[in-house]
Amino acid sequence: MGIAVVFPGQGSQAAQMGRPWRDHGSWSLVERATAATGAPLAHLLLEAPAEELAPTREAQLSVLTTSLVAWDALAATLDRREVVAVAGHSLGQITALVASGAVSAADGFRLAAARAEASAEAQAATGGAMLALLGADEDVAHQACRAAPDRAWVANVNGAGQVVVGGHADALDAVAERAKELGVRRTRRLAVDGAFHTPLMALAAERLAPVLDTVAFHPPAFPVVTNHDAAPVRSADGWPERLTTHLVSPVRWADVVAQLVAMGADTVIEVGPGTTLTGLVKRIAPDVTTRSVATPDDLPVEARR
Structure with missing residues (x-):
């Protein structure tokens, strides 16, 4: 059996999601996360209410921490x-780095906090937003974005x-209107306050x-499949460049899943709050x-306590 472990990103958080783990x-x-970040985790x-x-x-620190608690128990x-590889969707890539041992937990918490703060600063400066196109492929999404040249970009290719x-x-x-003209069955604004994984995050990368x-x-214990190019990385080198590129480049989740399968994964375990990635994997593979x-x-x- 080949196992791939995947970790969710922002948007999977829910009120009181840590309660089931309180006595574990x-x-x-x-x-440890509280000590590293100063956040009231x-x-x-x-x-905390939703x-x-x-x-x-x-959102990001809560999802990261809950995911790592679950990983610690599962591991x-x-x-x-x-385990053939690990991967994470957006923020989940930081979780995957910690889970693989490529980054220590303390550095991972600190990095996630800095990434969230940098993203929030970019959000405040640009006023970005995100829109899901349901029933679209990447080519149609690019065509829809041409309704707002240099103002809208493909951010996630989630597959299915x-x-x-x-x-x-x-x-x-304008993008939503053009998408419907192109046959997209439904569009939906996401409950986020920034345009993640687009050029509007350039300030965050900086x-x-x-x-x-x-x-x-450090060299990871398992290959980490990256978001922006679905490459399996087995070395400690190049991560600063990958993680800044990641902020301004689309998350290519469909390609990530295809890579995990090509590496021999016949089982994918989503670790952390929610089941969004599980649903996507079922449809992609x-x-x-x-x-x-x-x-x-x-x-x-035997591992529930």
Whole structure:
């Protein structure tokens, strides 16, 4: 059996998503994350209402921390020789780096906080937004973006007829109208306050670069399949450039899943809150077995405490 482990990104957060883990031994990671970031993570994971988790910094740190708690619990049950690769969607790529040992947990928490703050600064400067095109392929999405030249771009190619575009908020109505003319069955604004993975994140890449220079990268225990080009990376080299490129380039999730399958994965486990990636994998690669580990109940019985 070949296992690929994938980690979700911003948008998978939910109020009180940490409560099922509160009495699990892996909860100690929350204290480490709090020490590294200064964020009130126990409050965010146990008590905060959904609206308090919506801002980029709170959302990203909460998802990262919950995912790593779940990974810590799951990893003790896996035969690591069966893990062919790890990957993450957007923010989840940072989680994958920590899970693979390419980045320490302390550096991962610090990097995620800096990435979120840099993204928030870029959001404030550009006023971006994102729009899902349901029933579109990448070519149609590019055509729709031509309704707003240099103001809207493809941001996520999630596969199975789901493409997300990002751009200036006032440009996306024209993109939506053009998409419907091209036969896209439905469009939907996403509940995010920025145009992630587009040129509007150039300021975020610029702000993050000095922080990346302070992070120690190590050879990963498992290959990490990257978001922007679906390449399996087995070395410690080149990550600062990849992680800045990642901020301004589309997430090519359909290609990531295809790469995981090509590397021998017949089982994909989504680790962290929600089941968004599990759903996408089922549609992209229907012959692959999928599992999700969002709470201790998703673990083998012996690992639930």
